[in-house]
Amino acid sequence: MAWSYVTHYVCDGCAAAYELSRPLNTCPACGGLLEAKYDLPAMKRDLHPGMFEGRTTSMWRWHEFYPLREEAHIVSMGEGGTPLLPSVYAGKQLGLSRLYFKNDALMPTGSFKDRGFSLAVSFAKELGVSQGLTYSSGNAGSSFAAYANRAGLNATILVEYLANPLKKAMIGLYGARTATLYFESMNEITSMLEEAVRELGLYQFVNFINPVRHEAMKGYAYEISEAFDWKAPDWMVHPVGTGGGIWGAWKGFGELAELGWIDSLPRMVAVQPDATGPIPRAFREGLREAGRYGDSSATIAQSIAADAPIQGGRRVLDAVYDSGGFADTVTDEEILEAMRWLGKEGISAEPSSASALAAVRRGVRDGLIGPDDCVVCVVTGSGLKQPSAIQKAVEESPLQLRASFAELKALLS
Numbered sequence: 001m002a003w004s005y006v007t008h009y010v011c012d013g014c015a016a017a018y019e020l021s022r023p024l025n026t027c028p029a030c031g032g033l034l035e036a037k038y039d040l041p042a043m044k045r046d047l048h049p050g051m052f053e054g055r056t057t058s059m060w061r062w063h064e065f066y067p068l069r070e071e072a073h074i075v076s077m078g079e080g081g082t083p084l085l086p087s088v089y090a091g092k093q094l095g096l097s098r099l100y101f102k103n104d105a106l107m108p109t110g111s112f113k114d115r116g117f118s119l120a121v122s123f124a125k126e127l128g129v130s131q132g133l134t135y136s137s138g139n140a141g142s143s144f145a146a147y148a149n150r151a152g153l154n155a156t157i158l159v160e161y162l163a164n165p166l167k168k169a170m171i172g173l174y175g176a177r178t179a180t181l182y183f184e185s186m187n188e189i190t191s192m193l194e195e196a197v198r199e200l201g202l203y204q205f206v207n208f209i210n211p212v213r214h215e216a217m218k219g220y221a222y223e224i225s226e227a228f229d230w231k232a233p234d235w236m237v238h239p240v241g242t243g244g245g246i247w248g249a250w251k252g253f254g255e256l257a258e259l260g261w262i263d264s265l266p267r268m269v270a271v272q273p274d275a276t277g278p279i280p281r282a283f284r285e286g287l288r289e290a291g292r293y294g295d296s297s298a299t300i301a302q303s304i305a306a307d308a309p310i311q312g313g314r315r316v317l318d319a320v321y322d323s324g325g326f327a328d329t330v331t332d333e334e335i336l337e338a339m340r341w342l343g344k345e346g347i348s349a350e351p352s353s354a355s356a357l358a359a360v361r362r363g364v365r366d367g368l369i370g371p372d373d374c375v376v377c378v379v380t381g382s383g384l385k386q387p388s389a390i391q392k393a394v395e396e397s398p399l400q401l402r403a404s405f406a407e408l409k410a411l412l413s
């Protein structure tokens with residue numbers, strides 16, 4: 001029995017293999033993205049679905065599936081293991097009997113990013129990395145700041161100028177050095193970061209450029225499959241910025257299928273805002289690579305307003321095509337409606353998170369999602385991250401009263 005079954009990295013581009021003990025970001029030979037590989041035959045031999053009972057409910061319940069080698073290096077605040085809530089409102093509206101919400105808004109810093117940063121910061125600690133850099137639209141920055149500070153890692157966080165002031169303040173609150181980043185397109189950011197890797201060797205935490213962050217998102221597959229008694233849902237619906245969530249989840253389900261623990265795979269759905277949406281645009285055109293498209297400033301869905309995905313969004317598009325899923329865009333109006341629907345579920349979601357439910361609505365309308373399909377929407381971030389959007393979604397009640405029984409009685413009648 002091993003604590004982790006990770007073996008090595010393989011480059012997406014040139015298939016070169018690398019040791020995990022080197023603090024690598026992208027492939028030193030070709031600049032391609034690195035992917036962690038595991039000894040699946042050994043896992044099949046040693047592990048079984050019943051063995052996780054009684055362990056922590058955090059994402060570290062599944063440590064055999066992550067690239068960290070030693071338990072002592074874990075930096076954790078109890079992330080993962082979030083509730084999988086059956087729908088009580090939206091399902092009825094849409095005629096769906098099995099609609100669920102994986103509520104990652106309940107994470108330590110209020111977004112799903114905590115899964116990735118618990119792993120990536122732990123892994124950096126194991127490698128002896130003492131400083132790191134990331135770019136963020138807000139949530140990743142908060143998460144990186146919080147975990148880096150706890151680990152004693154010196155973090156620099158570039159926050160895009162479109163992020164709301166609260167998100168920027170949160171990063172400062174968690175104790176990181178932060179700077180506001182101005183740009184025309186995501187392409188410029190990716191080039192800048194890739195050059196920083198080559199020229200400075202500065203370890204980076206941006207999804208995919210950091211080769212382990214998205215590994216933590218495999219936890220969706222384990223947690224959800226376990227909750228459904230080792231069955232995969234029919235659909236997994238993910239808001240997509242860089243796409244670490246959808247790619248990680250897809251990889252996790254693939255591992256479980258290879259181990260023989262689940263007998264089917266979910267169809268993966270990628271959602272982006274109408275104002276940008278390079279992934280859905282490529283999908284509509286049948287392409288495996290997405291170009292730059294849209295205006296990141298023209299939507300309330302800040303966290304997923306990327307106009308140019310990293311390395312053409314190939315991983316995200318692979319997950320969508322290979323699973324038989326789809327990619328779609330949703331408008332701000334549809335997002336605001338989905339926020340109101342989620343409110344009736346007891347869930348406060350930021351606009352980017354609500355986009356998943358808006359996409360389900362489209363999928364039902366278009367006849368892609370059937371009434372008895374099992375559908376899981378990932379709620380990636382709390383509505384409290386973007387309070388102005390909640391105020392936009394619902395008007396303040398005009399009702400008022402003085403503290404007197406007569407006025408209360410009048411109000412209630």
Ligand SMILES: [Zn+2]
Binds near residue numbers: 013016029031
């Ligand atoms: Zn390579």
